[in-house]
Amino acid sequence: MGIIKTDKLVFEYIRRDEEGNVEGITRAVDEVDLDVAQGDFVAVLGHNGSGKSTLAKHINAILYPSEGTVWVDGMDTAEEKNLWEIRQNAGMVFQNPDNQIIGQVVEEDVGFGPENMGVPTAEIWERVEESLKAVGMYEYRRHSPNKLSGGQKQRVSIAGVIAMHPKCIILDEPTAMLDPNGRKEVIRAVRALNAAENITVVLITHYMEEIIHADKVFVMDQGKVAMEGTPKEIFSRVEELKELRLDVPQITLLAYELQKNGLQIPAGILTTEEFVEALTCL
Numbered sequence: 001m002g003i004i005k006t007d008k009l010v011f012e013y014i015r016r017d018e019e020g021n022v023e024g025i026t027r028a029v030d031e032v033d034l035d036v037a038q039g040d041f042v043a044v045l046g047h048n049g050s051g052k053s054t055l056a057k058h059i060n061a062i063l064y065p066s067e068g069t070v071w072v073d074g075m076d077t078a079e080e081k082n083l084w085e086i087r088q089n090a091g092m093v094f095q096n097p098d099n100q101i102i103g104q105v106v107e108e109d110v111g112f113g114p115e116n117m118g119v120p121t122a123e124i125w126e127r128v129e130e131s132l133k134a135v136g137m138y139e140y141r142r143h144s145p146n147k148l149s150g151g152q153k154q155r156v157s158i159a160g161v162i163a164m165h166p167k168c169i170i171l172d173e174p175t176a177m178l179d180p181n182g183r184k185e186v187i188r189a190v191r192a193l194n195a196a197e198n199i200t201v202v203l204i205t206h207y208m209e210e211i212i213h214a215d216k217v218f219v220m221d222q223g224k225v226a227m228e229g230t231p232k233e234i235f236s237r238v239e240e241l242k243e244l245r246l247d248v249p250q251i252t253l254l255a256y257e258l259q260k261n262g263l264q265i266p267a268g269i270l271t272t273e274e275f276v277e278a279l280t281c282l
Helices: 052-059 080-089 106-116 121-134 150-162 180-197 231-235 238-243 250-260 272-280
Strands: 004-016 022-036 041-045 067-072 090-093 168-172 200-205 216-221 224-229
Touching: 004 052, 022 052, 022 216, 022 224, 041 052, 052 067, 052 090, 052 168, 052 200, 067 080, 080 090, 090 150, 106 121, 106 150, 121 150, 121 180, 150 168, 150 180, 168 180, 180 200, 216 231, 224 231, 231 238, 238 250, 250 272
Parallel strands: 041 200, 041 216, 090 168, 168 200
Antiparallel strands: 004 022, 004 067, 216 224
């Protein structure tokens, strides 16, 4: 079993009227099976309403299954006795960094999680230092978070999670509110953590360019896993992605259109470097 595993996971939102009577039920996650190994970088794609964020909240036990099972590091998220350890092992980074930053100074904010866990003071400061260095924010340790850019705030949020020494980080559309430069900063920091620290990453996103370095991609639609595979395998299926109302990276689309018009280049090109190499080999 991997660090994260789901078995026929179902989650239903129940709508009630003012008197508490059930008005309707929406199945947001519909029999999803995942198996994520320790150290993997996994991306979950989908348009708004596809169920990807609802799925993410199950990994951190913010939501519990209506049916099926979720295991994190071998622990069933539905068992209350496991919650404390699950939330230590699976850290969550949300869309809006302002919702996670509570300290008046960057280093105090990053140390908040370890302090709540009862980590000794000397070790807290060691963790703060290593976490801020890991995301490239150590030089801002004595700054006020309010003076930081969106991308910098999000990196501080990630540092706060890392300081708790989780085995896995779930990022729920962490770049949705950022400009292109901020998005690059955050994804670069996440990729470095995955590569250097062997931290498992589950990235929920709808930005295609963010997932080209993932080990595996799951594409969700109407609560189900509609596609899964490596980025190259997924982006080789351009027409299917369009049917699911998803874009593809511009360079992938250009290569696809040239291929449709008779140019003999490989499917699933992900980067400009790959594209140039394919053209030089013609």
